[in-house]
Amino acid sequence: xxxxxxxxxxxxxxxxxVPSSLIWYRGHYAMRVARSFSAGxxxxxxxxxxxxxxxxxxxxxxxxxVAHLRSRPVYVSVIDVSGxxxxxxxxxxxxxxxxxxxxxQPQADARAFIDRLSDRSKLIVVTxxxxxxxxxxxxxxxSAASVMDEPPMPLAKVARRLDALLDAAR
Numbered sequence: 001x002x003x004x005x006x007x008x009x010x011x012x013x014x015x016x017x018v019p020s021s022l023i024w025y026r027g028h029y030a031m032r033v034a035r036s037f038s039a040g041x042x043x044x045x046x047x048x049x050x051x052x053x054x055x056x057x058x059x060x061x062x063x064x065x066v067a068h069l070r071s072r073p074v075y076v077s078v079i080d081v082s083g084x085x086x087x088x089x090x091x092x093x094x095x096x097x098x099x100x101x102x103x104x105q106p107q108a109d110a111r112a113f114i115d116r117l118s119d120r121s122k123l124i125v126v127t128x129x130x131x132x133x134x135x136x137x138x139x140x141x142x143s144a145a146s147v148m149d150e151p152p153m154p155l156a157k158v159a160r161r162l163d164a165l166l167d168a169a170r
Contacts, residue, residue, distance in 0.1 A: 034058070034080040039066055044075040046166055047091065051081045052098040053107065057128060057146035057153075061098060064155040065162065072166065084113035094122050094165040096158065100146070101129035106136050114139060122169070124161050126154055 032054030050065060052058045062078055069076050079087075081099055089095065099110035106114075106127065114136065117123060125141035127134055132145030142154045142161075 033082065034062075034078065036077075036079050036083070038075065038077045039070065040073070040075040042075050044073055046072070046074045046093040046169060048074055048076045048162065048166070049087065049092045049095045050076060050078045050098070051084050051087070051096070051110070051113075052078065053081055053100055055100070055128075055146055057144075058098050058100075061126065061153065061155055061158070064153075065096065065158060068155075068159045069162070074166065081107055081109045081113075084109045087113065089117055089119065089122075092122065093169045094124065094162055096124045096126065096162065098126040099128070101127060101134040106134075111136065122165055124158060124165070126158060 034052045034054040048069060050062055052062050066076055066078070074093075081097065084097070087095075097110050097114065099107040101107075105111070110125075114120070114123065114125065120139075125136070125139055127136070127141045127143050128146040129143065130145065132147075133143050135141040135143050142157055144154045
């Protein structure tokens with residue numbers, strides 16, 4: 001009888017601990033919704049979409065990319081990755097998707113968008129994860145850990161790829 005009661009208490013403790021741990025993890029590490037904004041003239045021939053999530057690392061990367069693109073006649077739109085289901089790939093000269101690895105998988109909206117693309121040639125994917133090396137199979141991605149003080153931040157690499165896409169699209 002005593003053994004059964006101890007086993008029941010153990011099962012109950014585990015049943016409470018697992019969901020509590022998941023809630024804590026989600027609350028502590030979850031991405032915020034990214035602030036949407038645009039820069040440049042919407043009538044520009046070249047248009048760049050930056051789809052991201054809200055975190056200090058991703059916000060710094062987006063700010064650096066927007067600053068880099070200010071020297072070009074380009075329209076830039078920044079949206080949260082949750083807005084990707086409504087994006088038409090034909091509206092953009094280049095699409096940059098910046099997402100985090102969540103529960104050992106890519107962010108769901110980012111994954112669904114990338115899977116449905118008919119042409120990935122104008123796509124740049126930046127995947128952040130704790131280890132800095134996670135990426136979707138079959139997707140050419142830049143991987144990084146979301147660490148602000150650890151060089152190199154992938155800004156230069158993303159900017160070079162973006163420049164090459166925009167130069168080729170002229």
